Amino acid sequence: MSAIEITEVSIPETLDSPEAEEFLALVELRNAVNRHDSGSDDNVYTAAELLPGWQKTAFEPKRLFAARLDGRLVGRGIYETRTEEAADTAWMHVEVLPDARGHGVGEALARHLEAVALGEGRTRTIVYAPSWKRGGIRIPAPTGFGSVPAGTPEVRLLQTMGYRLEQVERGSRLALPAAGIAAVRRSAEEAAGPDYRVHTWAGPTPPEWREDIAHLLTRMSTDAPTAGLEEPEDPWTVERLLEDEALEASSPRTPVVTAVEHVPSGRLVGFTEFTVPAEPERTVAQEDTIVLREHRGHRLGLLLKAANLQWLEEVSPGHPAIITYNAEENRHMLDVNERLGFEPFVYEGAWRKDLAG
Structure with a gap:
């Protein structure tokens, strides 16, 4: 044996x-x-x-x-x-x-x-x-x-x-360069209207947006569908965000981020992030994407993702693809991905076990 x-x-x-x-x-x-x-x-x-x-x-x-x-x-x-x-x-x-x-x-x-x-x-x-x-x-x-x-x-x-x-x-996987992204962004901007403004950055979060990004990261654990997994809230603070970004600064990957501001309140209400390898021949990873529930219905998810694809081509062009993962019941985000050209390549089960003492 x-x-x-x-x-x-x-x-x-x-x-x-x-x-x-x-x-x-x-x-x-x-x-x-x-x-x-x-x-x-x-x-x-x-x-x-x-x-x-x-x-x-x-x-x-x-x-x-x-x-x-x-x-x-x-x-x-x-x-x-x-x-x-x-x-x-x-x-x-x-x-x-x-x-x-x-x-x-x-x-x-x-x-x-x-x-x-x-x-x-x-x-x-x-x-x-x-x-x-x-x-x-x-x-x-x-x-x-x-x-x-x-x-x-x-x-x-x-x-x-x-x-x-x-x-x-x-x-899901999107082959790059993606076609028709400029037109998709224009239509999403028209649907969003003047109350929403896009911001982009590569690298750590600008100081003026740290509190908002920490709030959005916390909401990632409560707003995304988790079915019977009942995944617990994962609270983020500015302190945690700063520690996370300090550690990630040693990585050769670069965060490429697009966020959307609700102009009347001056607060970020959504963001999306790629982590991008230094080598242009390697695939980009799609990380978190969220639009707060109270601001959904304005095509902000589509706007964020289309704008970040354009931003990626500005700051780090030439990558072959992007991969991302979403719950199958998250139909809104899958609709966004499919509109941009993402195609499924794998399915994974999310399994839970309650442990006996």
Whole structure:
């Protein structure tokens, strides 16, 4: 019988320190898994791009675990939590090299992460698991939107461990350069009218907008549809925003942001963000997009995304594509994406388990 060993990995302060070796090996493992499963480099990141996210311990604690099969490094597990209002929830993610699957490594990692959650007093775990198979027998999401394939290894494991499917997310890809964006923006601006004004920046948030961006980031956790996951509020403050941006400043990726101001109030009521790799041949990641509920109905989501596509072409042209993820029931945002030319490339299940004490 094969021997599986799971150990926790220290997060290095810098990538050139001696203790960075195992972290670097797990970044390579992550990228190998993503290349194999997706058939592309769209979701491949460098260690320098990923390290800042692991160093955000004050507000987004994460723990990293390595799995070895007969002494060989073959898998990794991610355990992520929050503080304060969200302290009851843990998010888990497991990746195993293709040639090491079928030996129980994924289950061993998942059960280890659950044991960590129980030990910390968490009462709920959430897993987002991509399912690349198309067609066949499907398991519908209880929201009525989307489905995942029945009988695939990731679905069988989650069901065996007592997880229930709550939501399906769609991964979408837009090939660049996108056609007709100027016309889309003009029509959205006409619908929005003079009460709304667009602002753009690349890099950290301008000081005058920090409070508004912190408020919008908090609302991301309450306004976006989370179905039966019941994801908790994730509060942001200016202090947290400054810490986040200070850490991300060491990343070679650049935030490219468009926000919309409600002119009568002088407050930002929506924003959208890309994180852009330095190399023009690499894919851009779409991060948060939000329009406050009380300002919806003015085509501000379409305006934000069209304007940010134009801004991207000004500050960092030449990238091949953008990828983004949205809940299948978030029909408004999917309509916006489809209008811009995004096409689906993967669906992932969002699974929940309530832990017994």
